[in-house]
Amino acid sequence: MTSDRDRDDGRTQASMTRGERVRAAARTLRTPRTASWLATETDVSAKTAKKYLDQLVEDNVLRTTEQGGQTLYCVDQLMATYREVASLQRDHHREELTDSLESMRARITDWKDEYDVETPGELRASIAGLEDRAEVERRRDIAGEWEHLDDRIPVVRAALNEYEWATKRDALPA
Amino acid sequence: MGLPGTIDSSVYEGLKDVLQRYPVITAVAYEPDRIVKQFLRARVDPSRLVPPSGPEPPTLDIEWRFLENESYYRIHYADSNAGFNCGWHRDDDHPELGPVHFQFDHPVTGEREPVHFEQCVPTEILWTVLDRLFEERIPSLTSTV
Numbered sequence: 235m236t237s238d239r240d241r242d243d244g245r246t247q248a249s250m251t252r253g254e255r256v257r258a259a260a261r262t263l264r265t266p267r268t269a270s271w272l273a274t275e276t277d278v279s280a281k282t283a284k285k286y287l288d289q290l291v292e293d294n295v296l297r298t299t300e301q302g303g304q305t306l307y308c309v310d311q312l313m314a315t316y317r318e319v320a321s322l323q324r325d326h327h328r329e330e331l332t333d334s335l336e337s338m339r340a341r342i343t344d345w346k347d348e349y350d351v352e353t354p355g356e357l358r359a360s361i362a363g364l365e366d367r368a369e370v371e372r373r374r375d376i377a378g379e380w381e382h383l384d385d386r387i388p389v390v391r392a393a394l395n396e397y398e399w400a401t402k403r404d405a406l407p408a
Numbered sequence: 409m410g411l412p413g414t415i416d417s418s419v420y421e422g423l424k425d426v427l428q429r430y431p432v433i434t435a436v437a438y439e440p441d442r443i444v445k446q447f448l449r450a451r452v453d454p455s456r457l458v459p460p461s462g463p464e465p466p467t468l469d470i471e472w473r474f475l476e477n478e479s480y481y482r483i484h485y486a487d488s489n490a491g492f493n494c495g496w497h498r499d500d501d502h503p504e505l506g507p508v509h510f511q512f513d514h515p516v517t518g519e520r521e522p523v524h525f526e527q528c529v530p531t532e533i534l535w536t537v538l539d540r541l542f543e544e545r546i547p548s549l550t551s552t553v
Contacts, residue, residue: 250426255531257425258422258423258425259529261425262416262529262530262531276529322443326442331443338444371410376410377410382444383444385414386443386444386445
């Protein structure tokens with residue numbers, strides 16, 4: 235039986251069903267949460283949320299953990315990173331990945347030289363005491379960008395490390 | 409932008425899914441590219457806005473970051489035809505307005521106001537913002553500029 239809460243409202247029905255909405259929301263579960271927590275957030279029944287969450291566990295998108303007799307769901311970060319590495323290998327030439335990696339590293343080197351710091355944390359710390367608002371904003375922007383590049387570099391490097399092997403694995407049989 | 413915290417590509421995939429299904433949005437891409445993936449940029453069909461705009465497609469930029477369990481984000485719309493931009497930001501720029509604020513920037517008029525969302529899930533916040541932007545804010549802001 236379908237409860238009223240599970241029915242799509244008119245506007246969203248055209249673009250996204252409740253199930254699709256739960257699936258999109260599930261990708262944001264960085265902290266382990268129960269099915270009923272996600273059900274409240276997405277305005278569906280706990281049963282519906284659990285159905286989609288369990289499917290995503292089967293598909294290795296989410297993983298579960300038990301806590302206080304409850305099942306909690308969160309994104310399987312290891313599998314998400316492997317998928318990310320595979321899509322970089324499949325969608326980009328080795329040269330593109332190499333150029334991008336070099337360019338990310340060069341930007342970080344430039345920031346280190348320009349501000350005489352070694353980490354984005356040190357750059358953020360250097361903001362204290364600055365009065366020029368434009369410079370404060372600039373350093374904050376760079377620190378945010380730097381932190382992101384620090385995260386991306388290992389992913390791109392992992393894609394390059396096994397690029398040839400992945401290309402062979404990805405070839406379609408003749 | 410300068411939001412604190414780190415980006416999670418998996419979360420961006422969920423947000424991209426929401427954007428791609430929203431009727432007035434015609435294209436969604438990673439910026440500066442799919443390798444670096446710093447933020448998402450959606451292009452809006454100017455002829456499907458109420459009221460219609462044009463000729464340039466307005467853009468909607470979404471950057472989402474996480475510092476421990478806290479979300480920081482900017483969902484920012486810019487229409488060069490109408491000469492304004494506005495957005496929902498959760499950052500440290502306006503502590504007097506609380507964690508989240510709406511801001512409307514225009515050479516003559518402009519405003520900042522506090523905002524509260526019932527939901528915590530990024531995709532649900534984005535749905536709420538898209539509804540408010542296209543159904544309420546754009547029609548009323550366009551009539552004031």
